[in-house]
Amino acid sequence: MHMRVAVLHHWFVTRGGGERVAECLAALLPSADLFTLVSSPEGLPDSLRGRTLTNSFLQKVPGAIGNHRHFMPLYPEAARSLDLRGYDLVVSSDSGPVKAATLGPDAVHLCYCHSPMRYLYDGYESYRATMGSVTRGLFSVTAPRVRRSDIAAAQRVTKFLANSAYVAERIRSAYRREADVVHPPIDLHRARLNIPGEAYLAAGRLVSYKKTGLMIEACERLGRPLRIAGSGPEEARLRRMAGPNTTFLGALPTEALWDEYSRARALLFAADEDFGMVPLEAQSCGRPVIAYGIGGSLETVRGAGEEGDSDELPPTGLFFAEQTADSLAEAILRFESQEDRFYPEAAQAHAAEFATPIFLANMRREILGVMPQAEPWAASVDDAIRTVG
Known part of the structure; x- marks a missing residue:
């Protein structure tokens, strides 16, 4: 046949x-x-x-x-x-x-x-x-x-x-x-570990539903450095609202993007995504994720304080409840207050499931x-x- x-x-x-x-x-x-x-x-x-x-x-x-x-x-x-x-x-x-x-x-x-x-x-x-x-x-x-x-x-x-x-x-x-x-x-063969820096990372197309603007607003308000990897129709507007703490990297080659993942203090993710591969790519490089707690993020990030957070299953990130700069800024401060709970090995092991x-x-x-x-x-x-x- x-x-x-x-x-x-x-x-x-x-x-x-x-x-x-x-x-x-x-x-x-x-x-x-x-x-x-x-x-x-x-x-x-x-x-x-x-x-x-x-x-x-x-x-x-x-x-x-x-x-x-x-x-x-x-x-x-x-x-x-x-x-x-x-x-x-x-x-x-x-x-x-x-x-x-x-x-x-x-x-x-x-x-x-x-x-x-x-x-x-x-x-x-x-x-x-x-x-x-x-x-x-x-x-x-x-x-x-x-x-x-x-x-x-x-x-x-x-x-x-x-x-x-x-x-x-x-x-x-x-x-x-x-x-x-x-x-x-998820392409785990691209994963790598590096010593993280002080900057947070936002990655993806600069389109409205990604809510990059609220990430900029939260980091500028807190005085935290933010690196933005990606380009798109929202870029001009976002550049106008950004302050001295925000760096636009443009659309990066694949290897450069994965280097950014590995050197980020944490990935910020504010979209209501159906799934969302970016958080898993960051976790495969050992980095935690601060994500809007809805949609696919609930399946790709193991949140601190959420069900499953135990000695056997340490968290790989945490969630913020509202799609606002205030909610994200609070989550960043909450993350920094417990940063030693997030282990690169745990994030990588979680990403390996995908x-x-x-x-x-x-x-x-x-x-x-x-x-x-x-x-x-x-x-x-x-x-x-x-x-x-």
Whole structure:
């Protein structure tokens, strides 16, 4: 029996956690063809170069690659233009739009969902509130149609996997579907230990929901040095509000970023994330995390004073309760008052629970669970690790 296998990913435009997941899925399924809405050379992981990759019609629309999020009204049609009829097994890495690809009636579709699209569901009103009047009007008209298409596509998925328990609940709310949890992979081979400095670190895209501004405000108020690794549309505004204690590093090469992790006093993390790999990357370098206590952070950080804080399971960070500079500043002072409770070895051991080999083993089991006959087309975990590094 010959089996046709496909890996489907929402887009390959920048390299982040979603692209790492897609890379790992492709490594587990080395004969799979790849499909996506849009792609750019810099967004394609090195191990996927040379693989058969099919883009949707959006690839040829001027401006769609760099501004793909602005083409939300075309997502349903773009996804359906990806013709996967004839494929027996489809494994998708999806943040919402691409699950609507055209599959044959007998295809098995395992969907690893990073999150239902927030701007269509629980974040709909807050996203609308940030838009200008014209954009808001267009969004209000087109979003319900895209939402209906997304919900309909979700009903055709054979099985959902979520990257966190937080996202599993959001899948249940948005799609009325259950999802098992498989945490995404962390690149522990990049981890290193260094003597930490005095500066706190914020890392990630400079976009509004990351709440970098409140981290700047808290550190400036306390007179604590803050180093910011990343770039994005919020950068100009953040630079205007920053004081002498804040240093902007820009978008760093990978090795330089991991050096920043290892030398930070602690990582500050103020976003309401579905999962969030940055806190685990910092912990893999032995550094504690001061995080907003909601969402994925509750699954990636073992908080001081929280359940599980014992001699056997020492904390790897602590949480602040409100997404405000006041709450974060209080948490920083609380951290400094008990800093000797946070051991690099404990943080590294906790991060190791999310290592890439664990993800690969879990996903291989899930793939063969929905389609046992795919065994001959599935790489071993060891072979997949050699592919992705």
